[in-house]
Amino acid sequence: MKRAVDFLVLGAGIAGLRAALTLAKSGTVMVVAKEAGQESNTHYAQGGIAVAMGGDEDVALHLEDTLMAGDGLVFSPAAVALVEDGPLRVDELMEWGARFDREDGELMRTREGAHSLPRILHAFGDATGAEIGRALRAEALRHERIEMVEWRMARSLMVRDGRVVGADLLDHDGGTHRVLARATLLATGGAGQIYSETTNPAVATGDGIALALEAGAEVADMEFYQFHPTALNLPGVPRFLLSEALRGEGAELVNEAGERFMERYHPMLELAPRDVVARAIVRESRSADETNPQTIYLDMRRVRGVNLRERFPGISAFLARHGLSLAEDRIPVSPAAHYFMGGVRTDLHGRTTLSGLYAAGEVAATGVHGANRLASNSLLEGLVFGARAAEAMVADAPLCSGKVDGKDESVGQGFVEANDGASVRIADCVERLRRCMWRSFGLLREGAGMRRGADEVAAIAGELESMRAVETGGRAGNEAVGMARVARAMAASALAREESRGAHFRSDFPTKRVEFARVHTVFTESVGVRFTSFGEE
Ligand code: SIN
Numbered sequence: 001m002k003r004a005v006d007f008l009v010l011g012a013g014i015a016g017l018r019a020a021l022t023l024a025k026s027g028t029v030m031v032v033a034k035e036a037g038q039e040s041n042t043h044y045a046q047g048g049i050a051v052a053m054g055g056d057e058d059v060a061l062h063l064e065d066t067l068m069a070g071d072g073l074v075f076s077p078a079a080v081a082l083v084e085d086g087p088l089r090v091d092e093l094m095e096w097g098a099r100f101d102r103e104d105g106e107l108m109r110t111r112e113g114a115h116s117l118p119r120i121l122h123a124f125g126d127a128t129g130a131e132i133g134r135a136l137r138a139e140a141l142r143h144e145r146i147e148m149v150e151w152r153m154a155r156s157l158m159v160r161d162g163r164v165v166g167a168d169l170l171d172h173d174g175g176t177h178r179v180l181a182r183a184t185l186l187a188t189g190g191a192g193q194i195y196s197e198t199t200n201p202a203v204a205t206g207d208g209i210a211l212a213l214e215a216g217a218e219v220a221d222m223e224f225y226q227f228h229p230t231a232l233n234l235p236g237v238p239r240f241l242l243s244e245a246l247r248g249e250g251a252e253l254v255n256e257a258g259e260r261f262m263e264r265y266h267p268m269l270e271l272a273p274r275d276v277v278a279r280a281i282v283r284e285s286r287s288a289d290e291t292n293p294q295t296i297y298l299d300m301r302r303v304r305g306v307n308l309r310e311r312f313p314g315i316s317a318f319l320a321r322h323g324l325s326l327a328e329d330r331i332p333v334s335p336a337a338h339y340f341m342g343g344v345r346t347d348l349h350g351r352t353t354l355s356g357l358y359a360a361g362e363v364a365a366t367g368v369h370g371a372n373r374l375a376s377n378s379l380l381e382g383l384v385f386g387a388r389a390a391e392a393m394v395a396d397a398p399l400c401s402g403k404v405d406g407k408d409e410s411v412g413q414g415f416v417e418a419n420d421g422a423s424v425r426i427a428d429c430v431e432r433l434r435r436c437m438w439r440s441f442g443l444l445r446e447g448a449g450m451r452r453g454a455d456e457v458a459a460i461a462g463e464l465e466s467m468r469a470v471e472t473g474g475r476a477g478n479e480a481v482g483m484a485r486v487a488r489a490m491a492a493s494a495l496a497r498e499e500s501r502g503a504h505f506r507s508d509f510p511t512k513r514v515e516f517a518r519v520h521t522v523f524t525e526s527v528g529v530r531f532t533s534f535g536e537e
Contacts, residue, residue, distance in 0.1 A: 005030045005147075007393060008166055008181035010154050010208060013040035014129070014382030015361025015389075016187030017136035018089075021096075022390035024143040030179060031146060032169060034153045034188075034203045034475075038133050041189045041204055041339075041362060042382065045129025046243035046314065047112055048122035049383075050376040051086045059083050061116055066377060069114040069273045070370020071502035072517050073221075075534040078368035081348050082377065082384050089383040090121070098135035099123055112244040112375035114273040120376045126243055126314045132379060152177070153207060155478055157184065157215045157357065164215065164356035170478060182397035185389055186212060186344055186352075186359040187382075194483050194490070195337035195442070196434040199231050199241040208363035210482030212344040213489060213525055218353040220365040220522045220534075221342035222486075222493035223504045226373055227443050228338035229253075229277040230298055232319075232331065239336040240318055242298060244375045246326070247271060249311060250303040254330065255284055256294045275372040275503045278335040282443055285334070297330035335443055339378055341369045341503065342493070345522060350389025351396075360389040367520065367534045371502020425467060426480050433460050433480075437487055441494055447508040454491040460484055485525075493521040496529040 006027025009016045016031055023029045033039065052058035062083040067074050094100065100121045101108045111118040123131035140146045154167040155176060166180040188208030192200025209219055230246070230253075231239035247253075247270040252260050265280035266272035272280075285293035300308060308326040309316045316326055324331055344352050344359040346366055352359050361382040368381060440453020461484035468481055499513040500506050519531050 003178065004166075004180040006182050006397070008032070008179055008184045009187055010167065010185065010211075011040070011187035011189055011361070011363070012037050012137075012148065013042035013187060013189050013361060014132060014136065014379055015363075015386035016185065017133070017140055018383050018386030019185050019187060019360060019390040019393075020140055020146050021136070021143070022387055023393060024140075024145040026394045027145065027182070029143075029146045030181070031140065031148050032152050032154065033148065033150045034207070035151060037137055037148055037150055038130070039201060039203050040133070041192075041200055042129045042133045042379065044199070044201060044241065045132075045379055046126040046241055047245040047248075048110060048120035048128045048376045049090065049132070049379040050112075050115065050120050050374065051090045051380055052083055052119055053087050053090065053107070058119070059087070062086070062119060065115050066368075066374045067370075069372050069374035071273075071275070071372050072512065073367070073370035073501060073520070075367025075370070077535065078348055078366040081388065082368050082380060085384040085387070086380050089380070089387060093132060093135060093383065096135050096139040098132050100128075100131075101125065110245050111248040111271065113247065113271045113277060114268065114374055115271070118248070120245065120248070122245065124313065125310065126245065126312045129379060153475060153478065154211055157211050159215050159354070162355065164354050167211070170475065172475065174474060182356070183393040184357055185350065185393060186357065186363050187361050187386065188363050190340045190362040191483070191486055192337045192340075194434060194437050194487055195225075196431075196438040197231070197239050197334070198337040199228055199239050200337065205479040205483050206340070206486040207479065207482050208359065209343055209489070210485045212352060212354070212357065212359065213485050215354060215357070216524065216526065217357060218345040218522050218524050219343060219489055220345040220520050221367070222490045222523055223497050223521060224341035224369075224371050224502060225337055225441070225490070226274060226339040226341060226503050227278040227335040229274060229281055229335050230333040231336035231338075232322075233295065233334040234322055234332060237322060239334075241338070242315060242331060242333060243312070244274070246298060246300065246312065246315070249300075249306050251298045251300045252302070253277070253281065253333075254297050254299045258299075273372055274375060275505075278443055279505060281333070281335055295332050296334065298333050299330045300326045301328065301330070337438075339373055341365070341371065341373055342490070346389075348388065349392035350385060351392055358389045358393055360385040371504060422467060423476065426464070426476050429460050429464050430476075430480050430483065433457065433484060433487055436460070437490070441490055443505065445494060445504070445506045447495070447506065450491065450495050454488075454495060457484065457487045457491050461488055489523045492529050493523055496521055496531075
């Protein structure tokens with residue numbers, strides 16, 4: 001007998017933890033984190049969580065804003081689920097101890113891009129994700145049926161007779177551990193590391209999407225990667241996120257001459273949809289000289305009535321380490337890969353196209369964000385669809401119950417860490433892949449460049465696969481093979497969508513085309529890209 005649990009949850013961010021709390025009522029749960037439990041995109045989410053706590057009219061407006069930001073591609077039943085389930089899920093979170101910022105006892109709300117009113121709750125100023133993660137982890141640790149396992153990643157899914165029945169996990173000492181489960185949830189988050197410029201932490205390598213692709217599941221909307229407009233742009237410094245809430249509190253975007261320029265790009269100025277602001281920054285930076293872009297800045301020096309250090313303590317502390325202050329300096333910014341709208345295709349209850357396999361949160365593609373996610377809808381997505389997926393997993397799977405116990409059974413040697421030569425070659429492949437994706441599948445795309453990029457991605461994927469055949473690569477090798485796999489799906493989907501919509505902008509097809517309205521790309525490794533309308537199959 002191998003190690004068995006009722007439910008296996010891969011990923012310990014907001015979606016995985018929220019799912020685990022429902023699953024634990026019905027069976028044993030193993031939650032697997034690739035590094036220490038808190039290390040996920042959730043932890044770094046600053047600005048907040050968008051939620052309509054003010055009744056039906058408020059919910060209807062939240063829906064309208066989500067649809068508008070998504071640029072004609074939001075699958076509206078998914079957006080309805082998001083905004084309608086949202087208030088209940090946030091109430092529940094507060095009952096579990098999440099502390100959102102309040103003034104005179106009332107929840108404080110801020111505004112971000114493309115929101116028609118302030119509805120974004122925040123915690124400790126700009127540490128919303130960290131606080132939500134803390135509350136969910138504390139609640140999960142109280143459950144004796146939830147086991148949290150750190151420093152492991154899934155190497156592959158186990159598929160028997162077309163059904164996913166668990167996964168082989170790789171630990172950091174090179175051992176593999178087979179875990180059988182009645183249902184497996186992918187909650188592995190995003191894939192920002194596929195790009196050379198990203199706000200995402202090192203763990204965000206698209207593992208869940210790669211696992212699903214390898215097992216034969218459908219992925220969808222892979223051409224839609226969101227670029228956050230304002231990551232810190234200092235040479236040699238990571239692309240630290242500068243929350244959209246800064247603009248919600250009055251930050252302006254200015255060029256090197258100090259001119260505010262957003263009026264030339266969108267009537268909502270700095271609070272236009274995220275894809276519009278990101279492209280405007282790039283265009284403005286290249287407006288005088290295409291080959292020698294000027295620096296663009298966030299400028300809060302004219303903001304009055306807000307104590308910026310108190311309102312944004314995390315951002316202020318990071319900037320101070322680099323000699324910058326929100327109140328006194330212009331802050332250099334540029335866009336960076338931030339959030340994946342595409343992912344493993346699911347229904348509204350997290351069911352993928354493989355039985356026994358579910359997905360929720362950033363790894364999933366429900367169609368809820370369409371072509372461009374509304375700011376701060378991602379934490380809400382994790383809560384709402386984490387809970388929905390868990391309910392489906394319970395409903396679909398015959399259950400056993402009891403405590404998680406027994407020892408891991410190690411299966412075989414597993415991967416050991418790569419030798420030095422292989423490590424260097426793997427790192428080199430990943431660097432080339434990341435630069436290629438940024439160059440060819442970044443904010444501004446064009447057919448010939450994408451075709452060259454797709455060829456390069458395929459060549460790198462081939463190099464990695466042949467290395468895998470003869471050498472072992474530990475976590476780094478596993479991640480690299482997965483990233484190349486995801487990148488191939490992204491490249492094929494981006495080439496197939498011959499229009500511009502939301503985050504996918506092609507200079508060779510610069511406008512939206514009616515034939516692509518409400519049409520999603522779906523990709524499998526066996527078939528390639530096909531087009532479909534969600535809800536009609
Ligand atoms: C931010 O604080 O700007 C990020 C929030 C989000 O990704 O929606």
